[in-house]
Amino acid sequence: xxxxxxxxxxxxxxxxxxxxxIIGRREAVVxxxxxxxxxxxxxxxxxxxRKFTLVDTGGWEPDATGLQASVAAQAELAMQTADAVxxxxxxxxxxxxxxxAASKVLRxxxxxxxxxxxxVDDDRxxxxxxxxxxxxxxxxxxxxALHGRSSGDLLDAILxxx
Ligand code: GDP
Ligand code: MG
Numbered sequence: 001x002x003x004x005x006x007x008x009x010x011x012x013x014x015x016x017x018x019x020x021x022i023i024g025r026r027e028a029v030v031x032x033x034x035x036x037x038x039x040x041x042x043x044x045x046x047x048x049x050r051k052f053t054l055v056d057t058g059g060w061e062p063d064a065t066g067l068q069a070s071v072a073a074q075a076e077l078a079m080q081t082a083d084a085v086x087x088x089x090x091x092x093x094x095x096x097x098x099x100x101a102a103s104k105v106l107r108x109x110x111x112x113x114x115x116x117x118x119x120v121d122d123d124r125x126x127x128x129x130x131x132x133x134x135x136x137x138x139x140x141x142x143x144x145a146l147h148g149r150s151s152g153d154l155l156d157a158i159l160x161x162x
Contacts (some may be wrong), residue, residue, distance in 0.1 A: 003052045003162040004042075004052070004055060004081070004083050005045075005054050005055065005082060005083065005084050005086060005158060006055040006057060006078035006085050006086070007019055007055065007056055007057060007086045008057050008075050008078045008085060008086070008087055008088070009058075009071070009089065009099070009102065009116075010071055010090070010096065010098050010102075011058060011067075012090070013088045013089060013090040013119075014088060014090065014119060016056055016058070018086070018116065019054055019056040021145045021148060021151050022047070022054055022155065023045045023054060041055070042055050043055075043056070047155045047159060048155070048156070048159050050159055050162065057074050057078065058074075067098055068098045071102050072105050075087065075102040075105040079105065079108075079111060079113075083111060084114070084161045085106060085109065085111065085114070086116050086158070087099075087102055087103065087113060087115055087116065087135075087137060088118050089115065089116065089117050089132060090118060090119050091117040091120050091125050091128060091142065092125060094132075095132055099135065103135040106137060107136050112162075114141060114158060115135060115138060115139070115141060116140075116154065117129040117132055117140040118144070119144060119145075119146070120143060120149065120150070121144045125142070126142055141153070141157060
């Protein structure tokens with residue numbers, strides 16, 4: 001079976017935009033309203049002659065346990081079911097407590113985890129992304145899913161892990 005890559009993170013960080021960028025189509029639903037992706041949705045993706053499955057997550061309404069616990073649970077599920085995980089952070093916001101909770105879960109993973117610093121639309125935010133090393137997931141990969149900036153570099157890094 002082809003490798004499965006799950007995309008996790010807080011609502012509105014740009015997970016679905018990144019998925020669309022990677023699959024090269026507009027299929028993952030992107031909205032300004034957080035939590036719009038209804039369920040986990042799997043897409044076929046291709047890069048560098050490789051084929052893999054990309055799973056977009058999100059859309060869980062924070063239940064009684066709250067947003068932080070739901071994002072951590074999402075990360076846990078991804079870690080157990082996917083071959084590699086992309087944790088997406090909104091670099092224009094920086095690391096939040098919810099991002100830290102998800103990182104804590106993913107740090108236990110024996111599978112590859114890539115830290116994606118999204119919304120780096122221009123050089124202004126580049127320097128700030130260095131602070132994301134503190135999440136303990138290794139090198140942050142700055143991208144702009146919206147504009148495609150550095151998404152090719154990200155895909156190269158992804159493929160190395162699969
Ligand atoms: P999700 O909830 O994590 O799936 O986030 P979405 O993909 O639905 O995006 C949420 C909002 O962030 C939308 O308004 C997107 O257009 C915006 N967005 C996504 N990626 C970027 C980016 O790289 N730069 C900027 N400026 N906005 C982005
Ligand atoms: Mg989404």
